[in-house]
Amino acid sequence: MTMELMDLIIEGEKEALQQTMEELQPYDMYLIYHKLPDKHQTKLLAMLELEQIAKLLMEMEPDQQMKVLIKLGAGKAGAVLDLMDNDDIAALLTSLPPDKVKGFLSLMKQEESLIVKKMMDYPPDTAGRLMTNRFVWIPEHYTVRETVDKLKYFAEITETFNYMYVVDSGRKLKGVISYRDLILHDEDEKIAHIMFTRVISVSVTTDQEMVARLIERYDFLSMPVVDEEDKLVGIVTVDDVIDVVIREASEDIAKLSASGKDITFETKATVAAYRRLPWLILLLFIGLVSGTIISSFEETIERVVALTFFMPMIAGMTGNTGTQSLAVVVRGLTTRTIDRKTVVRLVLREFRVALMIGVICGLLISLIAFFWKGSMVLGFVVGSSLFLTLIFGTLAGTVIPLILYRFNIDPAVASGPLITTLNDILSLFIYFGIATMFLTQLM
Amino acid sequence: MTMELMDLIIEGEKEALQQTMEELQPYDMYLIYHKLPDKHQTKLLAMLELEQIAKLLMEMEPDQQMKVLIKLGAGKAGAVLDLMDNDDIAALLTSLPPDKVKGFLSLMKQEESLIVKKMMDYPPDTAGRLMTNRFVWIPEHYTVRETVDKLKYFAEITETFNYMYVVDSGRKLKGVISYRDLILHDEDEKIAHIMFTRVISVSVTTDQEMVARLIERYDFLSMPVVDEEDKLVGIVTVDDVIDVVIREASEDIAKLSASGKDITFETKATVAAYRRLPWLILLLFIGLVSGTIISSFEETIERVVALTFFMPMIAGMTGNTGTQSLAVVVRGLTTRTIDRKTVVRLVLREFRVALMIGVICGLLISLIAFFWKGSMVLGFVVGSSLFLTLIFGTLAGTVIPLILYRFNIDPAVASGPLITTLNDILSLFIYFGIATMFLTQLM
Structure with missing residues (x-):
């Protein structure tokens, strides 16, 4: 497997390489990248699509991400950052010294960088830092057909986790529906009639441990996040919550053994x-x-x-x-x-x-x-x-x-x-x- | 809230009570039940639908489940067990002495008890014990329309977590599709053409920690489980995996402090x-x-x-x-x-x-x-x-x-x-x- 890939990299078979990478899970792509010698890493990055690089980056720790971004150079780095999920960018920027954060944000499209900047204003370890804004919201006056159309339209650029959240004209959270509801109901049915209205949400300032506890208790796959005015601003997904649970457990163990925060196998x-x-x-x-x-x-x-x-x-x-x-x-x-x-x-x-x-x-x-x-x-x-x-x-x-x-x-x-x-x-x-x-x- | 409910219980308003309970998340239902005095618990159980009791039970620890089952009496207990997820039943039976297990299984429908018995044969802490068999599998020759019809037919009694697994005529795992794929493709499209074929699966004997690690790395919402002959026999869902991650972390801490397994606030x-x-x-x-x-x-x-x-x-x-x-x-x-x-x-x-x-x-x-x-x-x-x-x-x-x-x-x-x-x-x-x-x- 890796041998074939090596050949593709060495011989510069760009299209075949992109094709092979496309079929891999991001984590497997990361494992391959990780094992490559440095000069082949650089060559591989030059051959991948921007979106594939973004996926690769999102599997990495901040220090590894930095090395890749430096290899990419300012222009390409900015384009890749625009394609990353905003919670991943916020996590990367959190680990940087404040003076470098500005430089990074200036590489990105203004529209994307504003969103990330706003996330960084929320306190660390809160839902506001953990949420993604790449999700589809559904106006409550929509029908099932209109909803499906909107989903089709945004399919490429959004994460959807089984549930879609329904909002009123002021973007206030009103209910939740699932893909399953869409399939089970008639195309002309109004969303307002079939949505579940007792939807549980968290605020942007809710502690991430509390978010994890709620998702764990209610067996949810995602949780809507609302701002101070009760407007829907993002969703926290269950995969991020698993990471939180693992990190919190590691922190408990670190504290119980008084070994201080953040010592991993990679720490110097x-x-x-x-x-x-x-x-x-x-x-x-x-x-x-x-x-x-x-x-x-x-x-x-x-x-x-x-x-x-x-x-x-x-x-x-x-x-x-x-x-x-x-x-x-x-x-x-x-x-x-x-x-x-x-x-x-x-x-x-x-x-x-x-x-x-x-x-x-x-x-x-x-x-x-x-x-x-x-x-x-x-x-x-x-x-x-x-x-x-x-x-x-x-x-x-x-x-x-x-x-x-x-x-x-x-x-x-x-x-x-x-x-x-x-x-x-x-x-x-x-x-x-x-x-x-x-x-x-x-x- | 609980006051209203108390009135409904005391006055025996069965239908209104069932209605109220229907709108609650199972965990909230459990919290209410937990806080009720003993005699009201008994009364509430008598008024709930069997399915609601099953949902309530699935939120409890084994010793609490036993108390409820005893309150229900043999006949009703059997009917409720039939409605519970088989992984929850297996977890309950694991905690019982072997001679009691037989009695419990005899209360259930033969078809359900056979499945649970088979699960109990898998080693503890494996995917075979953790999986649910209430899922929909899709034959690979189906079209999108046939798939949606099958989903509608089984909607009430199955758990579906975004993904559906595709099998051949021998029930061997061939691919995976999501609700999203169904919505994005034409009704006459063949499933075999749109499914993702590089599907990652685990065996019934895979350790639950490994299952958790895979789901965490790949950000999956569920993982298909195959038997020795590569036949699809169940799925492990992300909510069960979160519980595994939390339990494993607690066990690590318990072992690190040499406090022995399974000491919680409730332990005598x-x-x-x-x-x-x-x-x-x-x-x-x-x-x-x-x-x-x-x-x-x-x-x-x-x-x-x-x-x-x-x-x-x-x-x-x-x-x-x-x-x-x-x-x-x-x-x-x-x-x-x-x-x-x-x-x-x-x-x-x-x-x-x-x-x-x-x-x-x-x-x-x-x-x-x-x-x-x-x-x-x-x-x-x-x-x-x-x-x-x-x-x-x-x-x-x-x-x-x-x-x-x-x-x-x-x-x-x-x-x-x-x-x-x-x-x-x-x-x-x-x-x-x-x-x-x-x-x-x-x-």
């Missing part, structure tokens, strides 16, 4: 280190707090060195149970809305979980400590400490993200390592505190 | 504790290994107690950097396929990241240790230990999940706490090892 080492370092340095200082706690119990430790053997286990377990609870809470919060009742029930549930885990692990470690070191008091100190730290650790992993959520701070930021490190400190206090109380019996 | 405390305990007990024993390492350095610690102050920080930091790398790798693996070249580049990248992080954090802690405790040797021991443990920790967080992936073990199982705990052990060895070498200078 210096950039990745720069993004990870602030968290690590913060955690280093928090770790030193643990050190000062230990240091304040220096006397206890000097007298019973055996206490240090159980220290990593207790600190580790407190962190582990906290992380477990945190994961349940963070993931729960992204997939459902919660009310006071849910919160109370959740915290009580986690408390009961903590009690059970605490009793079982506490008893287990008491026995181990007793048989290993032969001291019942040590068994009691270690067991009761683990029991208490597991309860506090579990509750910290539950309550902290809920509080952050309440104050509109992303709970995933209460990241795993942060809660782990906080639980470290807590557990050392409890462990050495109890040990100090029983110091004379331990010695 | 005993069940949640039961699912979390195996991991915690495993981690408890691994934590004790750290204890034995410390115990083998007892002499070193007894002589220089100050060493314990930096112990939690070093162990914590090693765990943190490992978790960061792990998150990058696990998330990267779910969103792209990787080859040897990518692996080598990734490991080298992480090594460079580790060097940078190691030098900066190592120098920082050297200075802190020196100024805090006034010992240059201590500063050197702590700093060089942190430098080394950060490098090993980062590489462990990168290489371990890659090795697991190579052997087809889910890399997310190399969970955060597990790598954290392993890194604990590693870091203690390095730290106390270096400290012991410089013991005379430290004292």
Whole structure:
């Protein structure tokens, strides 16, 4: 396959190449392009139709898109940009420094660049940034026949996803019909009679996560977007929503592991280190707090060195149970809305979980400590400490993200390592505190 | 809204209630049902049409579905099951103990139960379990008119998602057409002439994650599923794929935090504790290994107690950097396929990241240790230990999940706490090892 293509590229068989590319899915076209050596990439770009280049670009990440646009040169780049979906252009421009954005917009047709400029005014991660304006709207006074005619007329340049949205003379959203409705009804039927009127829409400023949640719940294929005056200005399609869902999940994981945003396989080492370092340095200082706690119990430790053997286990377990609870809470919060009742029930549930885990692990470690070191008091100190730290650790992993959520701070930021490190400190206090109380019996 | 509905329920206004429900999206119907007190739920179920109950059920989790089916009684439950999508029934039956499955299948029409039984034979988490068989297939010798007639005939009982799949006389998959194609072409046009023939399909045994990845890459709205003989047996739709993507992301997070599968806000405390305990007990024993390492350095610690102050920080930091790398790798693996070249580049990248992080954090802690405790040797021991443990920790967080992936073990199982705990052990060895070498200078 790629061999044939290589021949076509090398021999400059422009038409045959365009034909072959036309039959490929855009993603497969991208895979082929990606694997080509640099000089063949340039040659391929010179041979493709503008529309094919636009499709190819829309499969790429911003940095790859930039390389292609530079290869194309200003004139051709502008023509290709005009053919790209405006949400893809907005995504590309968002990643550029502000002074370069202007240059790019000036390459495009004024009509197209105005639309993109307007999209860029909406806050990041909103429906306004995600929507496409290449869709067909249907006036409510149309008949089925007129609708089909309009669809035929715009077939080449619009995305349609099963549904078409119906508007009144002021372009206000009034209803929705599907291709299926058009096929099932008589040609002379009025759209106003057959459309579904309880249409659910979002505003240009609706958060993209909310859009994703609505599309997921209602099993929609697209969602109409209206502006401040309730006018239909775009549609968000389900394929963009899948990308949002994947990106949001990756962000949750990145935050939970405190690895900072946007580190992929392609990120440069210096950039990745720069993004990870602030968290690590913060955690280093928090770790030193643990050190000062230990240091304040220096006397206890000097007298019973055996206490240090159980220290990593207790600190580790407190962190582990906290992380477990945190994961349940963070993931729960992204997939459902919660009310006071849910919160109370959740915290009580986690408390009961903590009690059970605490009793079982506490008893287990008491026995181990007793048989290993032969001291019942040590068994009691270690067991009761683990029991208490597991309860506090579990509750910290539950309550902290809920509080952050309440104050509109992303709970995933209460990241795993942060809660782990906080639980470290807590557990050392409890462990050495109890040990100090029983110091004379331990010695 | 709900008040009006309450009146309709209490006053037994069956027709008005059915009418109101008909205008609601299934998810909204579910929200209303969910909020009703138990006795009103029962009354509402008695008043709804069978098809409405089926729609309501398809929005619920298995345990809620069971409650409703029990309320309905055997006869009505069977009739409702016949109306549900077979992938939803299969999902419900999967969650039941095997002896109950038979009873359920016997309630259904034989024709429907046979289809569900066949689906249940496919391995879990495959396309065969996820697909629906309520779709329209088009024989390739049809014209556009015949196709539209068939669509009209089956309109009520099938799901169609923009695309229809075209088969030959042996029901082998030959092509795909969209509603849009039907509208754009002449009524007498042959389907075989206008269909797209390079149709991408999956097998009944294809993993659902792979199906999701294909639909996401190609921006499809549905994907045809073929059996061992290449016959078209079902379609997977994009709405089910979104659910898969969300579920897989939640599972990744659950595994990364070692919290066990399937803990949601609704899980009972005993069940949640039961699912979390195996991991915690495993981690408890691994934590004790750290204890034995410390115990083998007892002499070193007894002589220089100050060493314990930096112990939690070093162990914590090693765990943190490992978790960061792990998150990058696990998330990267779910969103792209990787080859040897990518692996080598990734490991080298992480090594460079580790060097940078190691030098900066190592120098920082050297200075802190020196100024805090006034010992240059201590500063050197702590700093060089942190430098080394950060490098090993980062590489462990990168290489371990890659090795697991190579052997087809889910890399997310190399969970955060597990790598954290392993890194604990590693870091203690390095730290106390270096400290012991410089013991005379430290004292």
